[in-house]
Amino acid sequence: MNAKEVRALMLTSVDEIVEETTEACAKLARKGKTSLKVRKYGFEDMLRTNEHQLKILNKLRELGFEAEHIRESGQFWDSYLYVSWKEQENES
DSSP states (O other): OOHHHHHHTSOOSHHHHHHHHHHHHHHHHHTTOOEEEEOOTTTTSOSSOOHHHHHHHHHHHHTTOEEEEEEEESSSEEEEEEEEOOOOGGGO
């Protein structure tokens, strides 16, 4: 395979990324977890949320997830997509 063919295999559409993310959430939910940190799709290396990432966040929120682009700083900075499926108080 050449580089162009490999790039074509990457998940790029919002729907593909959301599907992969929700599948990862489901795997963790089966283990009793209630959240996921995703360090890919550009969330790991951007301090500002771009338009593509905002679409991902909004799609996850439409599906009932809490979704945020988190940026933490200390000695080093950390940036990631945070997804949670904890039951919210207003869902009871």
